[in-house]
Amino acid sequence: METTFRGGVHPKGHKELSRQVPLQRYDARGEIVLPLGQGIGKPAKPTVKKDDEVLVGQIIAEADGFISSNVASSCSGKVKAIEKRRTISGASLDCIVIENDGLYTKVEGIGVREDVNLLSNDQIIARVKNAGIIGLGGAGFPTHVKLAPKDPSSIRYIIANGAECEPYITCNDQLMRTEAEGILEGLEIILKLFPNAQGVVAIENNKPEAIAAMKEAAEKRHVANRIIILPLKTKYPQGGERSLIQVVAGVDFPVSKLPADVGCIVDNVGTIYAVGRAVVYNEPLYTHVLTITGDAVERPSNFIVRNGTMVSELVEACGGIKDGVTLKKVLAGGPMMGFAMSSLSVPVVKTTNAVTLLTQDEVEASEAQMTNCLHCGRCTTVCPQGLLPQLMADAVHVGDLERYENKLYGLECISCGSCTYVCPAKRPLTQIFKHTKAEIMALKRAKAGGNK
Numbered sequence: 499m500e501t502t503f504r505g506g507v508h509p510k511g512h513k514e515l516s517r518q519v520p521l522q523r524y525d526a527r528g529e530i531v532l533p534l535g536q537g538i539g540k541p542a543k544p545t546v547k548k549d550d551e552v553l554v555g556q557i558i559a560e561a562d563g564f565i566s567s568n569v570a571s572s573c574s575g576k577v578k579a580i581e582k583r584r585t586i587s588g589a590s591l592d593c594i595v596i597e598n599d600g601l602y603t604k605v606e607g608i609g610v611r612e613d614v615n616l617l618s619n620d621q622i623i624a625r626v627k628n629a630g631i632i633g634l635g636g637a638g639f640p641t642h643v644k645l646a647p648k649d650p651s652s653i654r655y656i657i658a659n660g661a662e663c664e665p666y667i668t669c670n671d672q673l674m675r676t677e678a679e680g681i682l683e684g685l686e687i688i689l690k691l692f693p694n695a696q697g698v699v700a701i702e703n704n705k706p707e708a709i710a711a712m713k714e715a716a717e718k719r720h721v722a723n724r725i726i727i728l729p730l731k732t733k734y735p736q737g738g739e740r741s742l743i744q745v746v747a748g749v750d751f752p753v754s755k756l757p758a759d760v761g762c763i764v765d766n767v768g769t770i771y772a773v774g775r776a777v778v779y780n781e782p783l784y785t786h787v788l789t790i791t792g793d794a795v796e797r798p799s800n801f802i803v804r805n806g807t808m809v810s811e812l813v814e815a816c817g818g819i820k821d822g823v824t825l826k827k828v829l830a831g832g833p834m835m836g837f838a839m840s841s842l843s844v845p846v847v848k849t850t851n852a853v854t855l856l857t858q859d860e861v862e863a864s865e866a867q868m869t870n871c872l873h874c875g876r877c878t879t880v881c882p883q884g885l886l887p888q889l890m891a892d893a894v895h896v897g898d899l900e901r902y903e904n905k906l907y908g909l910e911c912i913s914c915g916s917c918t919y920v921c922p923a924k925r926p927l928t929q930i931f932k933h934t935k936a937e938i939m940a941l942k943r944a945k946a947g948g949n950k
Contacts, residue, residue, distance in 0.1 A: 499698075500748070502731035503741040505882040507916045509665050509734055509834065511704065516791045516798035517668040521676055523785075523802045524815055530573045530596040530806035531845040532558070533585050537638020539565030542630075544594060550577045555605040555782050557628070558594055567640045568630035570782035571596060572804035574603040586809065586830050586844045587837070593845075596806070609779050619691050622777055629776035630848075631783045635659055635670075635766030636739070638849040641773065644765070645691055647758040653692040654761035655746050658685055658770050660701040660708065661730060661737030664832035667852040669787035670767050672800045674701065674708035678715035681767050682725065684774030688765070689724055697725035698746050699767070704732040734834060735914040739764045741882050750884075753910045768851075786848055790816045792855035794825045803846055809853055810842040819855065827861075829854040834915040864924040877917035877927060883910050887917040887927050894934050903938055911935065 535541030542559035552558055552571040559569035576597045583593040617625070627642035647653060658681065662670045674681060685697045699716075701709050712727045730736050730745065743762045744750060751760045765773075768787055775781040784805055791798040796817030803812065819825050829836035831852055839853070846853075877887035886906055893902040902908040911931045918928040 499728060500745045501729065502733050502736065503744045503882055504884065505880045505916065506733040506735065506741075507880050507919050508732075509919060512666045512791070513668050513671075513704070515666065515793070516789055516800055517671055519668070519672070519798065519800050521669070521672045521787060521800045521802055524804075524807070524812065525600075525602060526573065526598060526804050526807040526811060527600070528598065528808060528811055529578060530571070530575075530598050530804065531583055531808070532569055532571070532594045532596070532806040533583070533591045533845070533847055534559050534569060534593065535591055536569065536805070536847040537567060537632040537640070537849055539563065539567065539640060541592065542566055542569050544580055546577050546594065548577050548579055551575070552577060552596060553605045554602050555608045555784055557630070557782065561627070561630075561640070565640060565643065567632050568628060568782070569594070570630055570784045572784035572806050573598040574601050575599040584841065584844055586839060586847060586850055588840060608781050611778055612780065614687060614690075614778055617777070622687060622691065625777045625780070626773055629772070629782040631769060631772045631776060632848055633766060634768040634772070634786055634849060634851065635737070636849070641765065641769055644758075644763055645688065647763070650692050651694055652761055653695045653758065653763055655763070656685065656688050656692060656695050656697045657742050657746055657762060657764040658697065658699040658767050659737055659739075659742060659764055660699055660705070660712070660767040661742065662705070663702060663732075663734045663737040664834055664836075664852075665734075666791045666832045666854050667789050668791070669789040669800045669851060671705045671708050673771065673787050674705070674767055675711045677771055678711040679719065680774050681712070681771045682715050682719055682721060683778065684770040684772070685725060686719070686721060687773060687777050688763075688770065692763075695763075697721075699725065699727045700730055700742055700746065701727065702732045702736055703729045734916065735882060735912070738882060738912055738914060740912060783848060786851075788812075788846060788850055789852040790855075791852060794819055794823055794855040794857045796820050805848055806845045808842075809839075809844055809846060812846070812853070813842055813855070823857050825855055825857065827856045827859040829856070833860070834919070835913065861926075865926070868924040868926075870923060871925060872923050874922060876920045876922070880916045880920050882914060882916065883912060885910060887931075891925065891927055891930055894930055899934070899938055899941075902934060909935060909938065
């Protein structure tokens with residue numbers, strides 16, 4: 499196995515702001531707002547109505563289709579409304595709003611340890627599905643679907659993604675330090691489904707404490723024969739799914755294929771920890787880890803938060819905005835792949851791994867310095883997908899979407915932001931490619947609808 503992938507960049511990490519701040523559990527004081535759609539796929543269907551009493555861990559919305567996931571209540575209280583609310587993405591979505599009673603009374607049976615050896619593979623996957631677990635490190639793909647490929651015997655690697663390469667974010671670092679055994683327990687459960695697979699915990703080498711904790715836990719659990727802890731070179735986007743597969747399995751694959759097609763399944767360490775909690779303790783996914791950070795916040799922190807907690811409440815728990823500074827930009831996520839937020843009065847969802855509050859808007863500053871392409875080729879050198887960003891941008895400029903898609907393979911772009919980061923002309927390449935992909939996919943959907 500290698501320790502890194504081709505291409506990539508080395509942005510300033512800024513992890514010193516929060517990397518030594520231990521995880522702390524935060525129980526929301528105000529109402530809980532749970533969007534019905536918290537990941538990729540179709541929104542869930544409510545199973546409760548206004549004025550219903552709910553408990554922690556109760557399934558209040560059920561998956562509505564193959565690519566969909568259950569939603570569990572993260573507090574006890576009364577359903578206040580089912581209505582549209584502004585969410586962290588900026589969209590207005592249907593949400594279940596719960597009047598939080600502050601007692602956090604759980605559904606009976608949650609947290610009681612059970613013997614996993616008594617469960618069949620189908621029962622394990624059913625528990626993951628019922629828990630509403632989705633990928634916590636990306637788009638939020640339902641985990642139970644990922645764990646049920648056509649041919650389980652063809653899976654060679656289960657990769658636990660602990661790279662956490664995005665600048666500023668440190669919550670998974672802290673999770674690995676404090677819950678290493680729980681993560682390995684979840685990984686062992688997943689390996690039970692795949693008899694020919696090896697487990698690989700991939701961690702960037704700027705997290706020595708996490709690497710040490712995971713190695714110690716692996717020795718205690720005597721799992722060295724099936725699970726290895728793999729330190730990786732610190733480089734962005736080391737934690738990208740395709741980058742990890744390139745490193746661990748030594749293969750590349752087109753966007754039209756899934757990781758399972760090349761014998762791999764990749765899950766974030768937080769997702770794998772949630773699998774363990776769901777299968778062993780019958781615990782739905784109603785909490786997750788999150789970092790509140792940036793140079794504008796008083797006390798950057800790592801939290802175990804309840805899904806549906808308001809961002810404004812979490813920022814307040816960090817001491818609020820520093821005195822004497824101006825908050826210029828707020829990102830859901832980090833500066834490379836995160837997106838700008840217009841308000842703090844929105845709830846966190848399962849996939850919210852960070853909120854970054856900044857005193858400078860680097861995008862705005864770059865726009866003021868933008869020039870024509872200098873033809874330096876730096877964007878091509880750093881692209882982890884081996885694409886030609888300069889030519890892709892040229893194709894977009896002249897409206898040649900056919901060339902963009904079929905000659906330059908523009909849909910293979912993973913929107914990592916590496917090309918934009920190194921561009922001396924300050925061209926917004928990643929944003930151009932995101933908009934172009936959306937345009938092409940919209941045209942495909944319209945064409946497919948017209949052919950029905």
